[in-house]
Amino acid sequence: MHPLARFVALLRPLTRYPAAAIATLMVLLFIGMALSGAMLAPYRFDQVVDDTTNCLTRSNGAVRCAALKNAPPSATHPLGTDRNGRDVLSRLLHGARETMGLPALAALSAVVLGTLIGLTTGYYGGWLDEIVSRLLDSLLAIPALVLALVVLATIVPALDMSGNVLVEVFGAVPLALILVITLLYTPIVARVIRSAALALRDRGYVEAARLRGESVGYILLREILPGVLPALLVEASLRFSYAIFLVTSLGFLGLGAQPPSPEWGRMVLDARSNYATAPWALWSPVVAIALLIISVNVMTDGLRRVLRYEQESFA
Amino acid sequence: MTATPVIHAQQLSLEYRLQGGWQNAIRGVTLSIDRQQIHGLVGESGSGKSTLGMGLMGYLPENARFAGGSILFDDKDLTRLSPADAARLRGRLIGFVPQNPLDALNPSLTIGEQLQEVTRYHLRLSRAAAHQRACQALEQTRIAEPEAVLRRYPHQLSGGMQQRVMIAMALSTRPRLLVLDAPVQTLFRRPLHPYTIGLLASLPGAAGGQQSRLATIDGTAAPLTGRPAACVFAERCPLVIAQCRTHKPPLEQQPDGRSLRCWRGPEIAAGSVNPARPAHVSPAAAAPADAVPILRAEKLRKTFHDASLFDRLTGKASAPLKALDDVSLTINRQATFGLVGESGSGKTTLARVIAGLTVGDDGRLELLDRPLALPLHRRSPEALRNIRMVFQNPGDTLNPYYTVGQALGRTLSVFGRGQFSREEIARRTAALLEAVGLTAAYAGRYPEQLSGGEKQRVAIARAFAASPALIIADEPTSALDVSVQAVILNLLKDLRADQGVSYLFISHDLEVIGYLADWIGVMYLGEIVEQGTRDQVSAPPMHPYTEALLSASPSVDLTQPAQGIRLTGDIPSPRQKPAGCPFHTRCPRRLGPICAAEVPPLQIGEGGHQIRCHIPLADLRTLQSTPGGSG
Numbered sequence: 001m002h003p004l005a006r007f008v009a010l011l012r013p014l015t016r017y018p019a020a021a022i023a024t025l026m027v028l029l030f031i032g033m034a035l036s037g038a039m040l041a042p043y044r045f046d047q048v049v050d051d052t053t054n055c056l057t058r059s060n061g062a063v064r065c066a067a068l069k070n071a072p073p074s075a076t077h078p079l080g081t082d083r084n085g086r087d088v089l090s091r092l093l094h095g096a097r098e099t100m101g102l103p104a105l106a107a108l109s110a111v112v113l114g115t116l117i118g119l120t121t122g123y124y125g126g127w128l129d130e131i132v133s134r135l136l137d138s139l140l141a142i143p144a145l146v147l148a149l150v151v152l153a154t155i156v157p158a159l160d161m162s163g164n165v166l167v168e169v170f171g172a173v174p175l176a177l178i179l180v181i182t183l184l185y186t187p188i189v190a191r192v193i194r195s196a197a198l199a200l201r202d203r204g205y206v207e208a209a210r211l212r213g214e215s216v217g218y219i220l221l222r223e224i225l226p227g228v229l230p231a232l233l234v235e236a237s238l239r240f241s242y243a244i245f246l247v248t249s250l251g252f253l254g255l256g257a258q259p260p261s262p263e264w265g266r267m268v269l270d271a272r273s274n275y276a277t278a279p280w281a282l283w284s285p286v287v288a289i290a291l292l293i294i295s296v297n298v299m300t301d302g303l304r305r306v307l308r309y310e311q312e313s314f315a
Numbered sequence: 316m317t318a319t320p321v322i323h324a325q326q327l328s329l330e331y332r333l334q335g336g337w338q339n340a341i342r343g344v345t346l347s348i349d350r351q352q353i354h355g356l357v358g359e360s361g362s363g364k365s366t367l368g369m370g371l372m373g374y375l376p377e378n379a380r381f382a383g384g385s386i387l388f389d390d391k392d393l394t395r396l397s398p399a400d401a402a403r404l405r406g407r408l409i410g411f412v413p414q415n416p417l418d419a420l421n422p423s424l425t426i427g428e429q430l431q432e433v434t435r436y437h438l439r440l441s442r443a444a445a446h447q448r449a450c451q452a453l454e455q456t457r458i459a460e461p462e463a464v465l466r467r468y469p470h471q472l473s474g475g476m477q478q479r480v481m482i483a484m485a486l487s488t489r490p491r492l493l494v495l496d497a498p499v500q501t502l503f504r505r506p507l508h509p510y511t512i513g514l515l516a517s518l519p520g521a522a523g524g525q526q527s528r529l530a531t532i533d534g535t536a537a538p539l540t541g542r543p544a545a546c547v548f549a550e551r552c553p554l555v556i557a558q559c560r561t562h563k564p565p566l567e568q569q570p571d572g573r574s575l576r577c578w579r580g581p582e583i584a585a586g587s588v589n590p591a592r593p594a595h596v597s598p599a600a601a602a603p604a605d606a607v608p609i610l611r612a613e614k615l616r617k618t619f620h621d622a623s624l625f626d627r628l629t630g631k632a633s634a635p636l637k638a639l640d641d642v643s644l645t646i647n648r649q650a651t652f653g654l655v656g657e658s659g660s661g662k663t664t665l666a667r668v669i670a671g672l673t674v675g676d677d678g679r680l681e682l683l684d685r686p687l688a689l690p691l692h693r694r695s696p697e698a699l700r701n702i703r704m705v706f707q708n709p710g711d712t713l714n715p716y717y718t719v720g721q722a723l724g725r726t727l728s729v730f731g732r733g734q735f736s737r738e739e740i741a742r743r744t745a746a747l748l749e750a751v752g753l754t755a756a757y758a759g760r761y762p763e764q765l766s767g768g769e770k771q772r773v774a775i776a777r778a779f780a781a782s783p784a785l786i787i788a789d790e791p792t793s794a795l796d797v798s799v800q801a802v803i804l805n806l807l808k809d810l811r812a813d814q815g816v817s818y819l820f821i822s823h824d825l826e827v828i829g830y831l832a833d834w835i836g837v838m839y840l841g842e843i844v845e846q847g848t849r850d851q852v853s854a855p856p857m858h859p860y861t862e863a864l865l866s867a868s869p870s871v872d873l874t875q876p877a878q879g880i881r882l883t884g885d886i887p888s889p890r891q892k893p894a895g896c897p898f899h900t901r902c903p904r905r906l907g908p909i910c911a912a913e914v915p916p917l918q919i920g921e922g923g924h925q926i927r928c929h930i931p932l933a934d935l936r937t938l939q940s941t942p943g944g945s946g
Contacts, residue, residue, distance in 0.1 A: 204712035213699045226716035
């Protein structure tokens with residue numbers, strides 16, 4: 001069995017924790033939503049819905065209807081419409097991709113980078129570890145939101161001007177968000193992985209690999225990495241949930257996604273001033289964000305329990 | 316046995332909740348312990364020693380319960396007391412010394428606070444009286460400077476001192492019964508049960524010297540879920556008869572006061588059958604080593620500066636640790652160099668420097684007449700192939716994510732330089748597993764499915780996979796039961812002859828070294844103070860340190876009265892290595908100021924025997940030949 005397959009087999013006991021199992025299911029549903037929500041949605045995210053009871057027929061025969069603004073939930077619009085007359089459910093389904101995809105990409109890049117740094121510094125130790133660790137510590141000392149605000153304010157214009165291929169693909173703001181989150185979370189991941197790798201460095205099997213003359217790459221990726229996978233998976237899941245939180249927060253502050261984006265934090269911001277007339281437009285993204293973050297966190301907790309449990313039986 | 320026993324267990328049974336059902340762990344045990352009596356309990360791991368020991372204190376893990384019988388202590392039945400009452404009794408009248416003192420001591424409290432807590436809680440002593448009592452208890456354990464020890468934290472004490480603190484803690488309430496859970500070799504005069512005989516015979520000291528093999532016990536202790544119904548030892552007993560598998564033997568009182576639970580007891584007592592396995596001597600195993608050196612080490616040095624960058628910048632660095640100080644040795648083809656010494660003497664550092672895992676500071680290494688670089692990354696693949704290592708801890712010697720087959724296969728393909736086909740690797744893996752007494756089916760298993768002994772066999776197979784010239788074994792059996800240790804030592808001995816390999820074998824156990832090694836080096840504080848053949852090192856003249864080690868190792872033969880000299884105190888920290896002769900602070904045969912002032916000369920005796928001591932060899936011989944002389 002490949003080490004990865006063996007690792008996946010270790011996750012089976014997750015079913016023993018009902019809450020974690022349900023949460024995992026929820027996260028999978030959310031992921032499904034991010035992947036296929038755009039196809040399932042009855043309307044486009046920026047499509048203004050016609051109010052069919054309020055139409056005029058022009059002299060040339062064309063029918064022009066008013067927008068269906070602030071409509072309460074109904075059979076055709078299960079979550080109602082917002083103040084611009086857009087279907088809230090459709091916006092939620094469309095927004096899932098940006099709300100989750102961006103943090104997923106950002107968390108992934110932080111985890112990959114952090115793991116490489118953590119494995120290397122943990123394995124080598126010495127002055128390399130000392131210098132890199134102090135650098136990472138100094139990054140950690142800056143409050144996350146402050147760093148995010150500063151970096152976004154400075155790099156978004158710069159990115160816009162650069163004409164980079166990545167800017168073309170992602171857009172300047174999302175790319176800047178990925179960079180910021182990577183910068184914020186790489187030190188955290190690196191610290192966790194470093195201490196896990198440090199504990200494995202002197203294991204007999206690692207020394208046996210050194211005595212075989214194995215390359216550093218082999219020792220890090222084939223001997224030590226499987227041992228830190230539990231820590232890695234828990235950390236990745238945790239970083240994912242924090243990144244969702246940060247992206248939606250920035251969206252809400254108006255610093256992330258820009259209109260007419262259906263990113264959920266942005267949806268909360270747009271619906272906030274209109275709460276009295278269309279509370280559903282506010283509650284829908286709020287509940288969605290809360291459910292998503294809680295699910296990811298409960299799943300993380302289950303993973304942590306299952307993996308620690310399995311780790312002990314290894315010892 | 317007229318006096319009432321301190322504790323009396325009658326038909327005691329204990330169960331564990333496992334896999335949804337209750338499994339018997341202790342079945343119908345009857346024992347009583349009289350005042351001032353030492354009752355020894357031996358057995359392999361998994362035999363229930365610790366469970367019984369804890370059970371006698373009325374202390375059970377959460378998933379255990381008493382299933383029958385009684386424990387009478389202080390006119391109370393411990394099996395019926397409430398947990399709170401049992402706890403009160405336990406602290407006051409029954410003391411307990413756990414196996415691992417570092418786990419039992421709280422790292423954030425001083426020794427004094429922890430010692431006083433016991434008497435203040437159980438005996439309601441005042442703070443001052445508790446302090447007094449703690450001091451007294453420490454003095455009883457002959458610890459140096461008890462007042463100073465009370466102010467220290469657990470990590471500031473050596474392992475031996477921690478153990479003494481635990482004993483002092485158990486003694487401080489003046490208990491009537493002391494339960495000691497420790498892997499100590501126990502003394503027997505003439506055992507009768509086949510299991511006891513097997514255990515005793517598997518100790519290296521009991522074997523008839525180099526030419527023989529150690530007796531072993533088949534199999535391992537049965538898991539809780541599969542205990543035999545009749546005699547528990549039947550499946551592994553060399554004397555098993557049909558009756559053993561069907562009927563449980565009764566506990567029979569022997570004429571000398573012992574009790575025995577065995578159907579064949581009378582025959583064993585009469586001497587008509589002998590359960591110890593006949594010792595096979597393979598002719599090759601007895602072949603003498605030729606004197607072709609394969610590894611030469613000259614003046615190896617290693618000093619550890621384990622201060623961090625910050626400590627060094629602020630000048631707070633602790634004294635450097637001299638782990639190796641001018642160590643020279645030669646290992647011959649097909650020979651075993653046995654390295655012995657207390658923990659902290661530098662044995663492991665020496666092994667790691669030779670293996671290249673730790674880079675030596677200075678000195679020369681030569682492997683098969685070619686210079687060998689000290690750092691690992693500067694050694695050729697050929698040099699790497701020729702020096703392999705077997706590690707101490709069977710628990711982490713194999714990567715839990717790879718099967719045995721993958722572990723062995725990787726070594727084979729690395730050293731086969733990719734020339735082996737998949738089939739060739741599978742074939743060789745199977746052959747290796749069979750060579751270490753396992754079957755080819757083990758290739759598909761993960762380390763967690765193996766016992767400690769099996770893991771160590773796989774580790775040995777992995778070392779041999781490269782067909783090396785030298786295998787370094789760093790205490791490979793210290794974490795194993797004596798019965799498993801015997802299997803591993805026999806295996807190493809057989810493989811040496813079959814594969815023509817040499818060993819550098821490290822152990823703190825002189826009997827283990829004596830069984831396997833033909834050349835022995837004795838290490839103390841980073842120096843080899845004596846080296847010579849097995850016979851030279853174990854007879855006068857010898858270094859006073861060797862002499863002390865020999866007399867400190869417990870003898871299985873009770874007919875020999877304890878004699879010779881004893882070591883006092885712990886090994887000094889290698890950070891504050893004494894000047895002159897490093898052993899002078901503890902040496903019972905110290906000459907005088909010269910020992911503290913001058914480094915002793917290396918005296919060469921007959922047959923290459925080397926002793927580093929100021930006392931002339933002839934004088935040493937005279938001193939040590941007189942029974943009970945000096946000391």
